[in-house]
Amino acid sequence: MTLQLRPYQLQAVADLRASYQRGRRAPCLVMPCGAGKTVISAAIIAAATGRNTRTLFVADRNTLLDQTVAKLAAAGVHDVRVIQADRDDGPPDSRVTVASAQTITGNQPIKRGASDFNDGSRTAPKLPGGRVRRRFGI
Numbered sequence: 001m002t003l004q005l006r007p008y009q010l011q012a013v014a015d016l017r018a019s020y021q022r023g024r025r026a027p028c029l030v031m032p033c034g035a036g037k038t039v040i041s042a043a044i045i046a047a048a049t050g051r052n053t054r055t056l057f058v059a060d061r062n063t064l065l066d067q068t069v070a071k072l073a074a075a076g077v078h079d080v081r082v083i084q085a086d087r088d089d090g091p092p093d094s095r096v097t098v099a100s101a102q103t104i105t106g107n108q109p110i111k112r113g114a115s116d117f118n119d120g121s122r123t124a125p126k127l128p129g130g131r132v133r134r135r136f137g138i
Contacts, residue, residue: 002074002076003042003043003046003071003074003075003076005036005039005040005043006036008035009035009036009039009040009043012029012031012040013040013043016029016044038064038067038068038071039071041057041068041071042068042071042072042074042075042077043075045057045072045075045077046072046075046076046077049077049079049095049096052095053095054095054096054097055095055096055097056097056099057096057097057098057099058099058100058101058104059098059099059100059101060100060101060102062084062100065082065084065098065099065100068098069082069098072096072098077095077096079091079094079095080094080095080098081094081096081097081098082097082098082099083097083098083099083100083103083104084099084102085100085102
C-alpha cells in the first residue's frame with residue numbers, strides 16, 4: 001500500500017512549505033476530522049526522513065498512535081519508535097518517534113529530534129514547543 005495524497009492535501013503540504021519559506025517557525029495546519037491530517041503528516045515525515053531528519057509525532061488519543069504508525073508505513077517509513085505509558089516499541093535511535101501526549105509530559109526519555117507534529121490542537125497548550133524541546137533536547 002502506498003500513500004497517495006489528494007489534491008487538497010498536496011495543497012496543504014505546499015502551503016506549509018511556503019509558510020516555512022516565509023520564515024514561520026511553527027505553522028499550524030487546521031483541517032476537519034477525516035480530511036487526512038495524519039496522512040499529510042506521514043507524507044511530510046517521509047520527506048523529512050529522506051533528508052535524515054528526526055521527527056517527534058505527538059497524539060492525544062491512543063487510537064491515533066497505531067493509526068499514525070500504519071500511515072507512516074504506507075508512506076514507506078518503518079524506522080519508528082512508539083512510546084505510550086509502559087509501551088516502548090522500536091529502537092531508541094529511530095528516525096521517527098510516535099508518542100502519546102500523556103506519556104511525553106511524564107518522565108519518559110525521548111531521543112533528540114528536529115520536527116514536531118501534534119495531532120489534536122486540544123493537546124497543544126499542554127505541550128508548549130519550548131518546554132518539550134528543552135526537556136527532551138529536541
